[in-house]
Amino acid sequence: MKDILVLRELEEIKAVSHPYRVEILEAFGQDALSAKQLSEILGEPHAKINYHIKILVSAGILELVEERVKSGIIEKYYMPKAKMVVIDKSILNFPGNDSVAQTLNQVSISLFEKISEDYYRAAENNEISSRHLRHYNEYYITEGEAKEIMDLVESKLIDILNSRSSKEMDESKRPYNFSLIALPDVRREKKNKK
Structure with a gap:
């Protein structure tokens, strides 16, 4: 796994513009996970996880790293391509492109929603202090x-x-x-x- 993946294409950026896909990426630790495992970790239906995994894989943000056969069923294991995903700053130089602006706004909203969730979760566990804020x-x-x-x-x-x-x-x-x-x-x- 690389340390940083720079997103340069609009389709890649759209893939991470959904807060639920950010949740999926953050569910990974050091080990590859299957859709079933992600479903258990996130408490979401397997079909929903599969849908979002397909989008992340097709955008090149998540990759299939292993297939295991369990009871005659092929279980696919995935890993993010990098620990950190950043958007290439040159994408901001597309003047007048409403599609780019709309996608970047959606990414910003998704990130803010994720930040809010992280903040409230930490506050509920008494993990917020002035040294962190x-x-x-x-x-x-x-x-x-x-x-x-x-x-x-x-x-x-x-x-x-x-x-x-x-x-x-x-x-x-x-x-x-x-x-x-x-x-x-x-x-x-x-x-x-x-």
């Missing part, structure tokens, strides 16, 4: 500066992941989900224009 409010910066901040955080995370062996694990490590959102404060902009 930051909110910076009303900073007047350019869109380029906001992008620069996002790129710096992404670069640092990639540096940390690339600096160690994938087998390197110890008791102090645990899984974390990182979310960094730069949102224009449209409400304040409208208020200032009046």
Whole structure:
């Protein structure tokens, strides 16, 4: 499994624009899983899992890694192609393309829904503390500066992941989900224009 998979095609991006497919990708650990196992982990019907797996496989985000015969039935095992999926920034340079804009908006909404679910799950388990949460409010910066901040955080995370062996694990490590959102404060902009 690669560390990072860069999505460059609209169909690839559409495949991860559904929050349920993000859930499927996040259900994987170090081992390959079958649709049946994913169904049990996520508590969803086998047919629903299969539908979404087919979309992820056809987009090249999930891959078939093994087939096992159990009681005369072929069971297929899958793995994500990479630990992290990122969207190529050049896709943003398609001016006036409503399909691209709509897909990117759907991806953003799906990611936000996933972030919300992760946050509430952590809060319900008393895992949220001020050392993990930051909110910076009303900073007047350019869109380029906001992008620069996002790129710096992404670069640092990639540096940390690339600096160690994938087998390197110890008791102090645990899984974390990182979310960094730069949102224009449209409400304040409208208020200032009046």
